[in-house]
Amino acid sequence: MSIKKQYDVVVIGSGPGGLAAAIExxxxxxxxxxxxxxxxxxxxxxxxxxxxxxxxxxxKEDLPGPxxxxxxxxxxxxxxxxxxxxxxxxxxxxxxxxxxxSRDFGYLEVDARxxxxxxxxxxxxxxxxxxxxxxxxxxFNAGTxxxxxxxxxxxxxxxxxxxxxxxxxxxxxxxLTFEGAHVERVLEVQSYLSGLSRNxxxxxxxxxxxxxxxxxxxxxIGKDRVEAIESVAVDDKWNFIPGTEExxxxxxxLLSVGLIPENELSKKAGVILDPVTGGPFVxxxxxxxxxxxxxAGNVVHVYDxxxxxxxxxxxxxxxxxxxxxxxxxxxxxxxxxxxxxxxRYIVPHKLDKKALEQGDISLQMRVTRPIxxxxxxxxxxxxxxxxxxxxxxxxxxxMVTIVLKPRMAAELEKTGKLTVDIYPKSEA
Amino acid sequence: MEEKNFICTACPTGCKLIVRxxxxxxxxxxxxxxxxxxxxxxxxxxxxxxxVASTVKIANGIHPLLPVYTKGxxxxxxxxxVLEKIRAVELTAPVKAEDVVIANVIGTGVDVxxxxxxxxxx
Numbered sequence: 233m234s235i236k237k238q239y240d241v242v243v244i245g246s247g248p249g250g251l252a253a254a255i256e257x258x259x260x261x262x263x264x265x266x267x268x269x270x271x272x273x274x275x276x277x278x279x280x281x282x283x284x285x286x287x288x289x290x291x292k293e294d295l296p297g298p299x300x301x302x303x304x305x306x307x308x309x310x311x312x313x314x315x316x317x318x319x320x321x322x323x324x325x326x327x328x329x330x331x332x333x334s335r336d337f338g339y340l341e342v343d344a345r346x347x348x349x350x351x352x353x354x355x356x357x358x359x360x361x362x363x364x365x366x367x368x369x370x371x372f373n374a375g376t377x378x379x380x381x382x383x384x385x386x387x388x389x390x391x392x393x394x395x396x397x398x399x400x401x402x403x404x405x406x407x408l409t410f411e412g413a414h415v416e417r418v419l420e421v422q423s424y425l426s427g428l429s430r431n432x433x434x435x436x437x438x439x440x441x442x443x444x445x446x447x448x449x450x451x452x453i454g455k456d457r458v459e460a461i462e463s464v465a466v467d468d469k470w471n472f473i474p475g476t477e478e479x480x481x482x483x484x485x486l487l488s489v490g491l492i493p494e495n496e497l498s499k500k501a502g503v504i505l506d507p508v509t510g511g512p513f514v515x516x517x518x519x520x521x522x523x524x525x526x527x528a529g530n531v532v533h534v535y536d537x538x539x540x541x542x543x544x545x546x547x548x549x550x551x552x553x554x555x556x557x558x559x560x561x562x563x564x565x566x567x568x569x570x571x572x573x574x575x576r577y578i579v580p581h582k583l584d585k586k587a588l589e590q591g592d593i594s595l596q597m598r599v600t601r602p603i604x605x606x607x608x609x610x611x612x613x614x615x616x617x618x619x620x621x622x623x624x625x626x627x628x629x630x631m632v633t634i635v636l637k638p639r640m641a642a643e644l645e646k647t648g649k650l651t652v653d654i655y656p657k658s659e660a
Numbered sequence: 661m662e663e664k665n666f667i668c669t670a671c672p673t674g675c676k677l678i679v680r681x682x683x684x685x686x687x688x689x690x691x692x693x694x695x696x697x698x699x700x701x702x703x704x705x706x707x708x709x710x711x712v713a714s715t716v717k718i719a720n721g722i723h724p725l726l727p728v729y730t731k732g733x734x735x736x737x738x739x740x741x742v743l744e745k746i747r748a749v750e751l752t753a754p755v756k757a758e759d760v761v762i763a764n765v766i767g768t769g770v771d772v773x774x775x776x777x778x779x780x781x782x
Contacts, residue, residue, distance in 0.1 A: 272722065282714070282727035282775060288671050294711060296727060296729045297775075298757075298776035299758075299776060302757045302775075302777060382725065382727060384723065385717075385723075385725045428674060430674050434669050434710065
C-alpha cells in the first residue's frame, strides 16, 4: 500500500461515524477515500462495547458493539477505501491539508478535497467534576475501565462505587458483576436517570445494584488506594444536605459523568464550536463553517444510539463526496498561464476556461529584458496559437497587457495550459 | 387479579408495561407500543429472558480477549451458569465473527458466538 499526496475525501476516525462516512463517500462517487485511525484496528469505541443492544434500527437485529462495527468494517473493506491505522493526525488546516504521524509511514502530508471529522468524544474526568480528597489509585473513568475489562483483560478493582447513571456506568456495573466484582452503589446527582431505562432494568435492577438519585461523592477516602468514598444527598441545586453523609467502603470509584466531543483538531482547522454541544456548528449537510470540512457523529454532539451516529456519518460522507467532486471539476476547468520567452510573470496565474464565456480576460505581465524593436506578443496553447499581436517595443518598466476575447473560447478548450512568448519580429 | 410492572428492554424506548395476571396466566398487557413489548411483557411475567455478552481468552490474537454473546436470549436465572461456561473457554486466533464458541450452551438451545473477527498476529 502506498499513500497518495491527495485524496478526494479524508475521514478522521474509524468509529461508527467515520466508517459510515467513508462508505457513503465512496459510494457517492469519491474515487480516493482515506480513513485515518489512531488505534491499531478499525471500529473505535464500539470494540469495547461488548454488550448487545446495537443495530436494532440499522440491521433490525440486537447486536453487540463489535459485531455492529464488524459489518461496517467488512463493507468498507470491499469498497477499496484506504485505511491508515496506528496514525495520528497532528494538524489540519482550513486549506484541508493534514499532517500525519504514522507507525508504518512516518511523517506524511496529505491534501484532501473534503474532510470528514469523526473523532468522536471523550469522557469527562474527575478534574471536571471537582471531587475533593486525595488522588489515590482506584479512580477510573467508566470507559477506561470498560477497555481494561473487555479488551485488555484487567480488572480495575474488586469493590466498586459508580458515580453517574450514564449508560456506560450502568453497563459497567453489570459487566463488573459478571466478572466477580461487587458494585456497592450507583450515585446520581440529578433527580433522574441519565442513561436509558432499559439499562437500569438489565444492568442494575437485575443484579440488585442500588441506585441513589440526588446523591454524589463528597470525598474520596484513601491515600495510596481508594479505601472508601463519602456519599452525600444533594438538594435541587446540588447543594450537600448536612447529616446525610455515608461512608461506603470500596477500592475503586468509576466515573460515568458525561462525554465531551473531541474537537482539538477541529479548532486547529478554524472550525467554530457551539458552546452548548462542544461540537462544530454544522449545516444540514454536516458542513462546518470551513468549506469542505464536514463533521459527523459524537464529534458534533453526543448521541444516545449508534444507529443515529451511522446515519449522521453517512450524510456527512455523501456531502463530502459531492463537495470533492465539484472541487475536482472546478480544478479541472482551470489552466495555468506559463511565462514563456522573455516573460517574467503573468497575472492571473491560472484561469477558468468557462470564465471567457462571461467576457474579456486581461493578462498582465512584465518582460524579463527590454526589446527596442517591433515584437510579437503571442499566447499559445499546447498545439495552437490563441492570439498574436504586435508592439513597437517592450520594456520591463512598462506592464504589457494581452486581452483574451470570448471568441477565442473554442481554441482555449483545446489546451491544457497557456504560454505567453514575447520576441522580436526579426526572430520570427 | 395481580398486576406486574415492567420497563420493556426490547428497544431503547423503554415502554412502561403493566401485565395483568390471573395466577400463572397473563390476561392483559398494557403500555407497549409494539409487538416486541407484548412478547417481552409476557416473557418477563412468566420466565424472564436475557441475552448475555462476555469475553473468552484467546491466544495469538491482537488482544488477549475475544468478545462473545449468546445468539438469542436465555433464561435470566441461568446467566451465571452460562458465564461460568464462557469463562472456561480458551481459543486460538484466528476467529471469525459469528463463529460458534459454545454450541447449545447448558442445553438452552442457544449458541454462544464470536462478536468480531480476531485475526492471528503471526
